[in-house]
Amino acid sequence: MQKLILIAGPSGAGKTTISEYLANKFNIPRVLTHTTRPIRPGESPEGSYHFETEASFKKLHFFEHVKYGSYQYGSSREALENAWLDHDIVSLIVDIKGAASYLAAISSQVYFLYITTSSKEMLAERLLKRGDDPHKIKERLSGSELNVLPDSLKKDAHVLINDNWQQTEKKLLTIVAGLRKTLN
Ligand SMILES: Nc1ncnc2c1ncn2[C@@H]1O[C@H](COP(=O)(O)OP(=O)(O)OP(=O)(O)O)[C@@H](O)[C@H]1O
Ligand SMILES: Nc1nc2c(ncn2[C@@H]2O[C@H](COP(=O)(O)O)[C@@H](O)[C@H]2O)c(=O)[nH]1
Numbered sequence: 001m002q003k004l005i006l007i008a009g010p011s012g013a014g015k016t017t018i019s020e021y022l023a024n025k026f027n028i029p030r031v032l033t034h035t036t037r038p039i040r041p042g043e044s045p046e047g048s049y050h051f052e053t054e055a056s057f058k059k060l061h062f063f064e065h066v067k068y069g070s071y072q073y074g075s076s077r078e079a080l081e082n083a084w085l086d087h088d089i090v091s092l093i094v095d096i097k098g099a100a101s102y103l104a105a106i107s108s109q110v111y112f113l114y115i116t117t118s119s120k121e122m123l124a125e126r127l128l129k130r131g132d133d134p135h136k137i138k139e140r141l142s143g144s145e146l147n148v149l150p151d152s153l154k155k156d157a158h159v160l161i162n163d164n165w166q167q168t169e170k171k172l173l174t175i176v177a178g179l180r181k182t183l184n
Helices: 015-026 054-058 077-086 096-109 120-130 134-140 165-182
Strands: 003-008 033-035 049-051 064-068 071-075 089-093 110-116 157-161
Touching (some): 015 089, 015 110, 015 165, 077 089, 089 165, 096 110, 120 134
Parallel strands (some): 003 089, 033 049
Antiparallel strands (some): 033 071, 064 071
């Protein structure tokens, strides 16, 4: 049975870094979602999202979608099915609401990886270093945007504390080996 590594967690925790590592090291591609937010400095227009206008976003058919501030984000079941045509394991980055939607719909195929750090300060430091606007960082690291793991999803989550990259690499190796054993 094909698997989806569903990645969620607070901004700056390392979700994108981990999905890129899974792609490069284990040939586990990321299923891109769609957003109306602008491209960040240093972000590739092909690598992280399908960047949409409000008009083009409205024409798409989403499995689930959310709004952060004035920007929309959404993912489709078709994109996932397409990715599974070529790869038995794929990854997808969503927020906590998106994770809940996927778990409700296809939990047997989902490996829910919740990425975080042991402190909020570490998240802020990384986002500052990444070049994010300090006002946006404050927004991202408070309220619902913080993407705290709710009690209702704790039983489904595999929590990975990404404080130290070498340890994260080791944990990912174990996770991928375990998932590969469950295929078929
Ligand atoms: N283990 C780590 N140690 C130090 N820096 C890290 C680690 N993992 C990721 N980073 C760095 O932290 C920054 C944030 O990582 P990344 O962009 O992957 O986070 P994210 O969770 O995808 O954030 P967002 O939700 O805002 O897109 C990046 O500059 C990345 O290089
Ligand atoms: N529910 C969904 N959440 C999504 C989707 N694509 C991305 N995201 C999440 O949005 C926030 C903000 O992302 P950023 O790239 O602007 O930092 C983050 O939590 C993403 O995981 C989606 O299709 N559905």
